[in-house]
Amino acid sequence: MSSENADAVSGQGEPVWDVVVVGAGPAGASAAYAAAVAGRRVLLLEKAELPRYKTCGGGIIGPSRDALPPGFELPLKDRVHAVTFSMNGRLTRTRRSRRMLFGLINRPEFDASLVEHAEKAGAVLRTGATVSRVEQHGPAVPDRRTVAVVLADGETVLARAVVGADGSASRIGAHVGVRMDQVDLGLEAEIPVPATVAEDWAGRVLIDWGPMPGSYGWVFPKGDVLTVGVISARGEGAATKRYLEDFIARLGLAGFEPAVSSGHLTRCRADDSPLSRGRVLVCGDAAGLLEPWTREGISFALRSGR
Numbered sequence: 001m002s003s004e005n006a007d008a009v010s011g012q013g014e015p016v017w018d019v020v021v022v023g024a025g026p027a028g029a030s031a032a033y034a035a036a037v038a039g040r041r042v043l044l045l046e047k048a049e050l051p052r053y054k055t056c057g058g059g060i061i062g063p064s065r066d067a068l069p070p071g072f073e074l075p076l077k078d079r080v081h082a083v084t085f086s087m088n089g090r091l092t093r094t095r096r097s098r099r100m101l102f103g104l105i106n107r108p109e110f111d112a113s114l115v116e117h118a119e120k121a122g123a124v125l126r127t128g129a130t131v132s133r134v135e136q137h138g139p140a141v142p143d144r145r146t147v148a149v150v151l152a153d154g155e156t157v158l159a160r161a162v163v164g165a166d167g168s169a170s171r172i173g174a175h176v177g178v179r180m181d182q183v184d185l186g187l188e189a190e191i192p193v194p195a196t197v198a199e200d201w202a203g204r205v206l207i208d209w210g211p212m213p214g215s216y217g218w219v220f221p222k223g224d225v226l227t228v229g230v231i232s233a234r235g236e237g238a239a240t241k242r243y244l245e246d247f248i249a250r251l252g253l254a255g256f257e258p259a260v261s262s263g264h265l266t267r268c269r270a271d272d273s274p275l276s277r278g279r280v281l282v283c284g285d286a287a288g289l290l291e292p293w294t295r296e297g298i299s300f301a302l303r304s305g306r
C-alpha cells in the first residue's frame, strides 16, 4: 500500500485517510469509487484476495445497471428473455419477452471489475486485510474527527470517515447497531453442463415457488455453467438442503458435479435500524439493505455505497 494519498496527523506521523471502506463487494467498490471521484483520499480494505467467490445468482436488474460507474461494461454471461415459473416443480409456465428482462454475471469477475474502476478513480486497494473493529473514542483515536480502524494483525489505520461494506455478517454493522428483521439461508451450486443442456437454458431462467413459506429456487444460466440455488428462512437448514437436492434432481441435473457448492445468510434490516453512528456508516448487506422477497441486493449495494 502507498500512503502518499493520505495526510499525516500532526505530531503522530500516522497517515489519515479521508475515507476507509471496509469490504470490496459491490457496496464497498461503489462507495470507494464515489468518494475517489469526489476527490477524497480513499483506502479500500478487503479481507480476501481478489477475485473472490460470493454466493449469489448474479442477476443484474435495471436499477443495478443504472448505478454502475460511467463506462462500466457489464461482463454479461447471458441476457434473460424468458422466465419459466413453477410451483415446487408443478404447474410450469414460460413467459417470453422480446425485451431483455435482466442480465446475468459471475460475481468474481463483476466485483473485481468494479474494484478496478474504484482504483482507476484513485482509491487505494489493500487485500488480505481483515478489519477486527473500529474505535471512535479511546487511546487509538488522536482526535474527535478521526476513527481508528483496527486490523486482525493489530495494525491501526486512521480515517475521517469509515464506510462499512463488509457484507451480511458485518462487524461494522454491529458497531453501528444495525438491527435485522429477516434472516434467510441461501444455498447454491455452480453446475457445469454439456453444450446440449446449456443450449436448452440459454436466455431463460427458472423461478420455482418452494415448499416452505417464503422459499424459492432458481436456475440462472451462464453459458456452460448453471447457477442453481434455493433460499428460505434460517432455521430450516435441513429442509432447505433437501429442497435444493430435490430441485436439482427434478431438473435432471443431479448427474453433473457442481464446481462450487456454497451457502450464505442474507439479512434484511428492521425499518427503524440505524445506518450510521458518528463517523461510521454502513451500506449494502452490512446495512441489511436487501429486497425482502427476492433477496435482490446488488442494486441496493451499488446505490447505498454511492
Ligand SMILES: Cc1cc2nc3c(=O)[nH]c(=O)nc-3n(C[C@H](O)[C@H](O)[C@H](O)COP(=O)(O)OP(=O)(O)OC[C@H]3O[C@@H](n4cnc5c(N)ncnc54)[C@H](O)[C@@H]3O)c2cc1C
Pocket: 022, 023, 024, 025, 026, 027, 028, 045, 046, 047, 048, 052, 054, 055, 056, 057, 058, 059, 060, 061, 129, 130, 131, 132, 165, 166, 167, 168, 171, 186, 187, 188, 229, 230, 231, 264, 265, 266, 283, 284, 285, 286, 290, 295, 296, 297, 298, 299, 301
Ligand atoms: C444465494 C444468494 C443469491 C443471491 N442472488 C442475487 C442476485 O441474483 N441478484 C442480486 O442483486 N443479489 C443477489 N443476492 C444478494 C447479493 O449477493 C448481495 O446483496 C450483495 O453481494 C451485497 O453486496 P455487498 O457489497 O454489500 O456485500 P458482499 O458482496 O458480501 O461483499 C462484502 C465484502 O466484504 C469483505 N469483508 C467481510 N468482512 C470483512 C472484514 N472484517 N474486513 C475486510 N473485509 C471484509 C468480504 O470478503 C466481501 O468481499 C443473493 C444473495 C444470496 C445469498
